[in-house]
Amino acid sequence: MGKSASKKQTKKSNIIVHILLIIGALAMVGPFIWMLLTSIKTVGESTQVPPVIFPEEIQWENYTEIFTSLPFSSFYFNTIVMTGGILIGQLILCSMAGYAFARIDFPGRNGLFILFLSVLMIPPQAFLIPQFFLMESFGWLNTLQALIMPGLFSAFGTFLMRQFFMSLPKELEESARIDGCNHFQIFWRIMLPLAKPGLIALSITTVLFSWKSLMWPLIVNNSMEKMPLSAGLAYLKGQYVTDYPILMAGAVLALWPVIVIFIVLQRHFIEGITFTGSKG
Amino acid sequence: MSSKPVMNKRKRKRISPLKRGDYFWGYAMIAPTLIGLLVLYIWPSIQTFYFSLNTWKAFGNYEWGGLSNYKRILEDPDLITALKNTLIFSVLSVPLSIAIAIFVALLLNQKIKGLSIYRTLYFLPVVTIPAAIAMVWKWLYTAEYGLINYVLGIFSIEGPNWLTNPDLALYSIIIVSVWMQIGYYMIFFLSGLQGIPNSLYEAASIDGAGAVRKFFTITLPLLTPTIFFVTIISLIEALQVFDLIFMMIEPTSPAYQDTRTLVVLFFEQAFKMNDKGFASAIAILIFLLIFVVTIIQVKLQKKWVHYD
Numbered sequence: 113m114g115k116s117a118s119k120k121q122t123k124k125s126n127i128i129v130h131i132l133l134i135i136g137a138l139a140m141v142g143p144f145i146w147m148l149l150t151s152i153k154t155v156g157e158s159t160q161v162p163p164v165i166f167p168e169e170i171q172w173e174n175y176t177e178i179f180t181s182l183p184f185s186s187f188y189f190n191t192i193v194m195t196g197g198i199l200i201g202q203l204i205l206c207s208m209a210g211y212a213f214a215r216i217d218f219p220g221r222n223g224l225f226i227l228f229l230s231v232l233m234i235p236p237q238a239f240l241i242p243q244f245f246l247m248e249s250f251g252w253l254n255t256l257q258a259l260i261m262p263g264l265f266s267a268f269g270t271f272l273m274r275q276f277f278m279s280l281p282k283e284l285e286e287s288a289r290i291d292g293c294n295h296f297q298i299f300w301r302i303m304l305p306l307a308k309p310g311l312i313a314l315s316i317t318t319v320l321f322s323w324k325s326l327m328w329p330l331i332v333n334n335s336m337e338k339m340p341l342s343a344g345l346a347y348l349k350g351q352y353v354t355d356y357p358i359l360m361a362g363a364v365l366a367l368w369p370v371i372v373i374f375i376v377l378q379r380h381f382i383e384g385i386t387f388t389g390s391k392g
Numbered sequence: 393m394s395s396k397p398v399m400n401k402r403k404r405k406r407i408s409p410l411k412r413g414d415y416f417w418g419y420a421m422i423a424p425t426l427i428g429l430l431v432l433y434i435w436p437s438i439q440t441f442y443f444s445l446n447t448w449k450a451f452g453n454y455e456w457g458g459l460s461n462y463k464r465i466l467e468d469p470d471l472i473t474a475l476k477n478t479l480i481f482s483v484l485s486v487p488l489s490i491a492i493a494i495f496v497a498l499l500l501n502q503k504i505k506g507l508s509i510y511r512t513l514y515f516l517p518v519v520t521i522p523a524a525i526a527m528v529w530k531w532l533y534t535a536e537y538g539l540i541n542y543v544l545g546i547f548s549i550e551g552p553n554w555l556t557n558p559d560l561a562l563y564s565i566i567i568v569s570v571w572m573q574i575g576y577y578m579i580f581f582l583s584g585l586q587g588i589p590n591s592l593y594e595a596a597s598i599d600g601a602g603a604v605r606k607f608f609t610i611t612l613p614l615l616t617p618t619i620f621f622v623t624i625i626s627l628i629e630a631l632q633v634f635d636l637i638f639m640m641i642e643p644t645s646p647a648y649q650d651t652r653t654l655v656v657l658f659f660e661q662a663f664k665m666n667d668k669g670f671a672s673a674i675a676i677l678i679f680l681l682i683f684v685v686t687i688i689q690v691k692l693q694k695k696w697v698h699y700d
Binding site for chain 1: 421428443510517518634682
């Protein structure tokens with residue numbers, strides 16, 4: 113009898129937990145749903161009180177108008193090139209440096225590692241102005257290289273990969289060394305394939321970070337043809353100040369790729385973040 | 393470490409070829425990132441410090457100005473307001489998001505159905521672009537047609553001007569920021585909760601402890617390392633808030649002054665007003681602020697963080 117009573121109790125408390133979670137989930141997803149619904153309404157429908165939930169007729173024109181009035185396909189292209197460039201660069205450079213710090217003995221290693229860590233302490237504002245001058249002096253303003261260049265080098269990514277390589281067993285490389293492999297061969301042939309979870313964690317943080325970056329693109333690329341999505345949205349906002357259906361269509365267009373990637377790779381996202389948390 | 397033999401010249405000659413190969417690959421593999429960090433991060437931050445000691449003139453010329461930009465930091469009312477806004481934002485958004493994230497993590501750490509769906513939904517705001525989210529919330533906050541004020545109206549509450557009322561706008565933005573962060577911190581707390589051994593709870597149950605007592609004597613103390621980590625990263629983020637405010641509040645808004653944070657002011661001074669000297673001084677101030685806040689937290693951790 114006691115058991116069934118406590119079972120009833122947990123059932124009851126489970127219902128409360130569900131109710132709380134559902135309220136919270138609505139608050140989390142509600143804004144996205146409202147964004148989607150608004151994006152297919154007319155301006156008139158969007159400003160009606162009480163609000164219209166579903167439009168009488170779906171206004172796909174809101175989406176087509178964005179593509180005709182702004183170079184939105186360039187925004188996509190630039191974002192993908194920027195994110196992809198930074199991602200590939202960091203995967204190669206950070207894993208190489210991370211491996212060297214984790215597994216190779218060389219003079220000055222600790223000092224250099226502290227130098228890397230010190231970069232993590234500096235907020236971006238403290239290097240943005242000179243970085244801007246540097247891009248200017250290269251003649252790189254309004255180019256894709258300017259968007260990619262600073263993102264290629266990451267102290268955080270190096271640190272993350274170092275922590276990962278340190279967690280791998282040493283026996284593997286010892287036998288490879290006896291076979292006469294040098295460190296680069298060991299890194300490339302043995303360690304890198306084992307580092308897949310670390311590389312995935314790094315990829316996720318890098319993609320999220322560069323996809324949403326706003327200030328740097330605003331600084332270096334003011335020509336619309338060379339802007340990524342986030343900076344493009346700032347322009348869209350200036351052009352359609354209160355035309356919320358169009359603004360929401362812009363938000364949908366900017367958000368759907370990351371959301372789809374997240375839903376497909378969910379498990380990796382959560383694991384990746386937990387990993388950066390436990391190692392960072 | 394192997395750096396010792398190198399100091400000794402006589403031993404240096406005896407470095408085996410294998411070791412020399414190690415050194416070569418060690419340096420070669422960190423070289424690209426090292427050079428990149430030196431050129432694009434370390435040297436620029438030294439330059440920023442130098443710029444902060446210069447006064448900017450027309451056409452981008454500048455001349456030595458000593459501490460004049462720092463004097464201005466102490467006197468400029470805009471800067472003092474921006475500092476105040478930044479601190480209010482950080483002091484409110486960080487504990488709020490952490491508290492809610494812990495609460496959600498506790499709810500999700502039970503054996504109930506649909507866990508992974510809930511987790512996905514709560515995490516959704518994290519994988520988005522703040523620039524886009526800011527537009528969505530600006531729309532929700534609109535006084536006349538906004539969904540939020542409409543819902544409040546159902547309960548016959550007259551909704552305020554969320555983003556144009558100078559006394560309220562900063563708090564409205566804090567709500568959005570908390571909404572965006574909960575899912576991210578929740579993941580850390582979930583993994584922290586999963587690390588707490590079940591045997592502790594069982595032992596406490598035998599002692600007759602209720603849920604509340606279990607939370608305060610077991611869960612919360614064992615979660616303090618996670619809370620410490622999350623506080624550090626979230627404060628660093630909060631002290632640098634920019635995207636949300638830049639996208640939600642126009643310079644023409646009546647609430648502009650009262651929502652302008654240090655980084656927004658930095659951006660404005662550096663790239664709109666072209667006063668890169670003063671902007672550099674603001675950047676140094678932000679650096680010092682983050683540094684001091686982080687050091688204080690590291691020092692204080694002994695008092696409340698439980699490591700076992």
